[in-house]
Amino acid sequence: MSEDTATIGKSYFTPFNIIAGLIVIMGLVLTVIRFTGGLAATTNLSDYNPWGLWIGFDLLVGVALAAGGYVTSAAVYLFGMKKYHSAVRPAILTAFLGYALVVLALHYDVGRPWRLPYPFIVQQGTTSLLFEVGACVALYLMVLFIEFTPVPLEWLGFKHARNLVVKLTLLLTVFGVVLSTLHQSSLGALFLIAPSKLHPLWYSPYLPVYFFVSSIIAGLSMVIFESTLSFRFFKHKMDESHSAEKDTIALGFGKAASFVLAGYFIIKVIGISAGNQWHFLTTNYGLWYLVELLGFVALPCFFYAVGVRDKNVTLIKWTAFWTVIGVVINRFNVSMIAFNWHLPSSERYFPHWMEIGISVFIVTVGLIAFKFIVTRMPILYEHPEYKDAH
Amino acid sequence: MSISRRKFLGWLGAAGLSTTLSKAASAATTKHFTGYPDSVGVLFDNTRCIGCRKCEAGCNKVNELPAPDQSFDDLTVLAQQRRTTARAYTVVNRYDKVNHPKGPLYGKIQCNHCLEPACASACFVRAFDKTKIGAVTYDETVCVGCRYCMIACPFEIPTYEYYKALTPRVMKCTLCYPRISKGLLPGCVESCPTESLTYGKRRDLLRIARERIHRFPERYVDHIYGEHEMGGTSWLYLSAVPFREVGMREDLGVTPAPELTAGALSGVPIVVGMWPVLLTGIYAISKRKEKIASAEKEQAVTTAVEQAKAEAEAQLAEALAKAEEEKKKAIESEGQKALKEGDKPQAEEADKTETEEDS
Incomplete structure (x- = not known):
C-alpha cells in the first residue's frame, strides 16, 4: 500500500x-x-432474528468505532489538550467515513431504504429509541461533514470558505459531543425494550451508559490503532509534527483508555450486582461473559496502564487493537450472541456469507475512500498555507 | 400559514421535547393505563380447543393471505411447533407433554394486541396504532422496514416479508380491524366450532374468565394470562395447565413495554440541555488556564527583561561613573602636567626677562 x-x-x-x-x-x-x-x-434473517450482522456489525460496531471523532475533538478543542492536535483530522475523517458507511449499510438492511427519511418528514415516532438514534446519526453525519470540509477546502484552495468553517469548530464540537452522547447511548437503549430476549448478564437498565462509556474506550483505542496503521502505510504523507506526536498520542490516549476501562469495569460489576445476576456466571453464557469482562475489559485496562508506566508504545498499540476487538465482541454479544438466548439452537442466527460479503464490501469502500483522501488531502500533514492557523 | 396541532406536536417531538409530553414517559407518575374503555378483545380457553385449525383457515380467508403449503384440514402439521409467519397471522400448536387427563392441549398464537404495545412504542415512524377499539393496526404506507418492532415484541408475533425485494411488509394479526369496525367478528372467532374463542369487550371477557375459574376451579389454573402480562393485552387466555407448558412465557412481567425505555428517553432532554453548559464550562476553564499560563509566562518574561534592563543600566551607570572618574583623573593629571609644563617656560621667561632687564 x-x-x-x-x-x-x-x-x-x-x-x-x-x-x-x-x-x-x-x-x-x-x-x-x-x-x-x-x-x-x-x-x-428470520422472523425470530430480525436483526443480524448488518445491524450488529455495520451499525453497532460501526458507530462505536467511529467514536474517535467526538472523543478526539472534545479532548483537543474543549479540554484544551493541544498536544494531540495532529490526531484530530484523521479521527474526524474516520468518523465521517464511518458514519457515512453506517448510513450506507442501513440501506441494505431496511426493507424500503428510500423511506429512511420518513421518520423525520412523514411521521415522528418519538417514543422510539430508534428515532433518537436515527435523528442523532443523521445530524451528526452533517456535523462531521462540516467538520471535515476544511480538508477538501484547503486542498482545493478555497481560503475564505475554509476559514469560515474553522470558525465554527467550537460550536460543532459541542454539538458533536451532545449528539454522540445521545446516539451512542441509545444504541444500547434500543435493547432495553427486550428484557425477555437478551440474556440477563447483558441486559441491564444501564445498557445506555455501558454503550456510551464503551464508545469512549472504542474511540480512544481506534485513534491509537489507526495512527499505527497510518504510520505504517502512509508514513511518507506524515509531516514532522504528526510523526513526532504519534507516541505522545499513544501514551496520552492509552492512559485515558486505561482509566475509562477501569470505570467501565466497575459499572459493569455494579450492573451485575444491582440485578443480582451472579448465579448466571457459572453457566456457559456466564463464562463467555467473564471472557468479555476479564479478557477484554480488565486485561486491556491493566496492559494500557503498564504500557503508559513503562512508556512502552508497542504494548499500547497491541492493547488498542485488543480493546477494539473487545468492543466488537460486546456489540456482537448484545445484538446477536446473547440475544434470543432463550431460543432453541435451530432458531438461532448465524450470518449468511453474503451478509459478511456486504459488510466486507462496505469496510473496503471505507478503506478506499480513506486512502484516496489521505494520499491527496492535508490529513496527516498540515497544509503549508495554514500552518499554525488552528 | 396554518399549523395543525398534530404537526406542531410532531415538531416538538422532533426537537426531542416530546418525551416530556408524551404518555410513554409517564413511568414516574402514578398513572396506570388499563386500556381504552370499552375496547374489545378475545378470550381463548384451551380446555375447549380441539386443534382443528379452522381458526387458521378463517384467518387466512378473511385476510386474503396466500394459500398454505399444506391444507388447513391436514392436522399432521401439528406434530411440529410453529410460529406466526408472513403468510399466517395465527397458528395452532399441539402440546403433548402436558399433565392433562384429557390428553394433549392446544395453543393458539396470534398478536395479543397489547394495551400498551411494544411494537408501537418501538416504531420510529409510528406505523403501529393502538386503536380505541383495541386492535393494534399497521400502516404499510409509512413502514421503513427496520424491523425494530420484531425485536421489541415480547410475544415474537410480527413477521416480515423477507422474500419481497422492494415492497416487504411487516405482517401480523390486526384483530380483523376492518371487520370489527363494521360489527363483524374476527375471522378466527367466527370460524371456531367449539367456542374456544370468545369475542367481546375486554372488561366483560375478564368477568367471564373469572366466572369460569370460579365455577370450575379444578378445570383451570387460577390465572388469566393477558390480564397483566406486559401491562395487559386485549387477548386473554385460560388454561388447564400452567401456561409455560403450553408455550407461553411466564417471565415477561407486568411492566408495559414503553416504560422500559421511558427512563432512557427522559435522559435525552437532560443531555441536550446540560451537555452544552458543561462542555462550554470545561472549554472556558481550559481556555482560562491557558490564558493564565500565558499571562504568567508573559509576566515572567517582562520581569526577566526588566531585571536584565536594570542590571544593564546599573552596569552602564557604573561604567559611566568609572569612565567619568577616569576622565577626571586624566584631566587632573593632564592639568597638573600642563601646569607643571606651563610653569617651566614661564620661569624660563621670567628668568629671561629678568636677565634682559638686568642687562
Missing part, C-alpha cells in the same frame, strides 16, 4: 488495488442480488 496511486507513471495494479477491486466487484454483485431477491436471498 506504500505505493501512491496518485503518482503518475506507476501501475494501478498494486496488491491493495487488486484485492479492493475484487471486493468491490463482489459487493456490487451482492448489491444487485440484495435489491432484486430481497433480504431472503442474501441474509439468514
